[in-house]
Amino acid sequence: MIQPALDAPPFTYADYLNFPADERWELIRGEAYAMGPAPNTLHQQVAGELFRQIANFLHNRLCEVFSAPFDVRLPQTDAADEHIETVVQPDITVICNPDKIDERGCLGAPDWIIEILSPATAAKDQIIKRALYEQHGVTEYWLVHPVDRIVTVYRLQDGKCYGKPDLYETTGQLPSTLFADFIVDWDAVFSR
Numbered sequence: 001m002i003q004p005a006l007d008a009p010p011f012t013y014a015d016y017l018n019f020p021a022d023e024r025w026e027l028i029r030g031e032a033y034a035m036g037p038a039p040n041t042l043h044q045q046v047a048g049e050l051f052r053q054i055a056n057f058l059h060n061r062l063c064e065v066f067s068a069p070f071d072v073r074l075p076q077t078d079a080a081d082e083h084i085e086t087v088v089q090p091d092i093t094v095i096c097n098p099d100k101i102d103e104r105g106c107l108g109a110p111d112w113i114i115e116i117l118s119p120a121t122a123a124k125d126q127i128i129k130r131a132l133y134e135q136h137g138v139t140e141y142w143l144v145h146p147v148d149r150i151v152t153v154y155r156l157q158d159g160k161c162y163g164k165p166d167l168y169e170t171t172g173q174l175p176s177t178l179f180a181d182f183i184v185d186w187d188a189v190f191s192r
Helices: 041-058 124-137
Strands: 025-028 031-034 065-069 091-096 105-107 113-118 140-145 148-155 166-168 173-175 184-185
Touching: 025 184, 041 091, 041 113, 041 184, 113 124, 124 140, 124 148, 124 166
Parallel strands: 113 140
Antiparallel strands: 025 031, 065 091, 091 113, 140 148, 148 166, 173 184
């Protein structure tokens, strides 16, 4: 069962900013979740190569790509920054609206989020965060299973909800529906 790490919710972004600087946390609907130890080497290699490919593609384009730790604040309404109860740190975040980027990270739904699954976060990423990203309108959400070598792709349908996910092997190439001319080279991602 997925459990928050602290027992005094609801927490806000103002509280989050005062959490210990040497610890990584996420807030989801006011509940604090510890990020756990640093990801393993495979996780880092997969995230690094995906980031490199996306960053190279987006060079000199409007959209920007960020890697964790990078705060994505998802307000329920037009709440003031300090009252926001959801702050997540996806492995890879692509934002195409520069108005959503500020000195603290991203305010509002990114266009594309990629999470690399690890045993410590897999349930949260597949259940809680999937629902959260759908609710806030993240256009495309990828869950990369580095050990099983598959990727689960959720796409927002009619701007409302994710349809049935598509499952792909992480071999060959896979296009993103956000960018018609961008293709992930999975063989390069898993070349080690």
